[in-house]
Amino acid sequence: MTKLTKTRFAGLALVCLTATTPQMASATEGYFALAYGAAQRGVGGAGVAYSQDAMSAAINPANIGDIGHQMSFGIEAFSPRRGFSASGTGFLPDGETRSGHDWFPIPNFGYNRPLDGGGVLNFMVYGNGGMNTSYPDVANPNCGGGTGIFCGGKAGVDLMQMFVSVGYGRKDGNFSWGIAPTFAVQRFAARGIAAFSGSSVDPANFTNRGYDFSTGVGLRAGIKYEVSPQLTLGLSGQTRFKMSKFDKYAGLFEDGGSFDIPASITAGLAFKPRSDLTLMLDLQKIFYSDIGAVGNPQTAGLYGAAGGAGFGWDDVSIVRLGAEWQQNPDMIWRAGYAYASNPVGKDDVTMGIFAPGIVEHHFSFGGAKKINDRDTLDFAVNYVLPHEIKGAFMTGGEVELDMHQFSASIGWTRRF
Template identity: 40%
Template sequence: MGIQRAASLVPFRSIHRSRTALCIALLVAATGVQATDGYFSHGYGMKAKGRGGASIAMTGDAFGGANNPATMAFAGDQIALGLDAFSPRREATRSGLGPGLDGTSKSGSNWFPVPEFAWNRMLTEELALGVTLYGNGGMNTDYPGSGFNCGQGESNMLCGMGSLGVDLTQLIVAPTVAYRITPSQSIGVSPLLVYQQFEATGLHAFAGTPGLSAAPDKVTNNGHDSSTGYGLRIGYYAALGDAFSLGFSYASKIRMSRFSDYAGLFADRGRFDLPENYGLGLAWHAASDVTMAMDYVRIGYGSVSSIANSSMAQAQLGSANGPGFGWKDVDVWKLGLEWASSPEWTWRIGYNHSDNPVGGSDVTFNILAPGVVTDHLSLGFTRTLASGGQLTMAYTHAFKNTVRGTSILPAFMGMMPAGTEEISMYQDSIGIQYQW
């Protein structure tokens, strides 16, 4: 009775800190961008990022709303606020089409702040209530509006006027309830409340070609548009004795409201849903100070028409079966090692491998969103302070990957197919998090 009463009385300082941290995270969340496993982050929470994203069978933080809701029942009382400095480097090259159309273009806007926030409270010894705030993105490019000539004067790489690029940001708020069904097992659920923004610029060639789009005035340069949706993540966690733990997490496909200002660009009149994803995790506590964790995650990009439809689909842009980016489902493997060298210091290293969702036949459209990296190496540490707070840092490098294919630009210009295009990307990110 005493434990339950104490747990139900949230101190004023705890409330004040959580409100302050949440407000800070919300203020900067709209600038977030990530693009590692497709356009999902390789990990959520700095501790997970230091392990290459492995988290489904780990209970050390309150980011269960993004990883595995069931782990929150073992996370204890905590608040965490983090910020990642993310740097994706994108480049596209075309050859074989002749002067004016051939060349190389590099995307600007190379640094992005990515915030994250988590809060967890044990209402009883078995029941936890929390919230995780995190972001997705990555379809964020900004190519110069010059360097090419498609027959009507200076243009960008896709024959439009001015800067070429897209800007996609997704903010997910995941309130979470987790319950210990036995002393070593728990279940959890997180409603996923999603807000996203999108903008496209420099796609005038696709808007100006007669019959190419179902809504030519809804293709490009219409400013930022927004949409909302909601879904659900569920999870299970079990400690199998002292040596092993496992977890499972599933998130439903989220049907979003349409980007009405871009109804002539995305399939199904501007709809851009979030894909279904699920994962299985296993952790081996090899010693009292050493843990190895491994996750397998499947992301269903292939079920979202605007992402998955072929860029050569024989339909108008914006129609129900209109062209998309040609992305396929991806399998992701995450492997992490954690070593507590002392009560004050914990060290992490991780490796993350993801399938490349982009094929050579869809390179042209993916100049806008070259999410093609596949291999990531992570390092991180946590310093436990005398106050009991924890300072965590993580660094990740995503190695450069290049995809080549035949350019489909001639098909849109009424020319014979010819020429080759390639897109490439590499990334770096470094982040810091404080946990009360």
């Protein structure tokens, strides 16, 4: 592939990615993605101490230093199945209600280029997270002739987050490091929730305002150290992203539409008990509670006010286990498991109807097939076990949230 052709292909990939707007990220930990490419998804999102492809820098920018010159492109078909059951609320329709929009295509693109002097440049575009609910315009006897779960017709929210990252890293002996300034774009819309607007400081900018956009920047950085040929340690972190406000939803989100992206930190190891097998362990913490719109209790005050009501989410702790076995020079098999603590408590089910990010147990299987000396195809399937949480609705009665997820991914990596 000539330099001109590579440039054209990378440009085309970027246009395709930025033109595609994923409504919900892959298998989720809260609303963060489990992983950012097919290779990562195959091992349950593990890899803070292990480099696989150009997308590995999304887990740890220190992975940039030993990936080499390559380009990765992939897509995931993601299906979150979510809904709720209500009884005795005097407001919601009794029985089960399911959210629509069950399938989402989610692309990713990464390019890694060694530079003169030992440094390596990395470029990525990927969806970090999101949440989507779309409840139908169902009959509701509690609406006095109206319809919809909140008596406002079709209801739900749609949050998308896209990251564009330019990173630099290098490997010096056993030590690797990397840094990645990152630009983020968020898109959000809410509809059918006017019944809550009486608890807002700005009811006119609470719901049914169409899509609004928010932008901001943050920093990701990481290190890796090869203790021995068998053991590598890794550590990476992401700062809080200060985002511009959602002006159209200044009455919904805390402090006049503020919706920053939370910080996170990940530590882990990669262990090779033999030359053809790598075992991975990652531990991650996502600090959702630091973001007022997400972490403030639903009883904190009026929506849209400084320090006002939020979704009531707790921080999320994640444990990831992954294994990669090289069967032969042309075939790799992968498996993984991840546990993510549920951020939604029983006191948070009212707003959890909009964002039921409650799943905990993630199972992964995948592999990679080498097509020739330059090209590899990666694949992965993920299944997230059903999880439910029951609590009291704001007007009385009970609501039980439920969700399960599955996805299939494919990716292509070319090495130059």
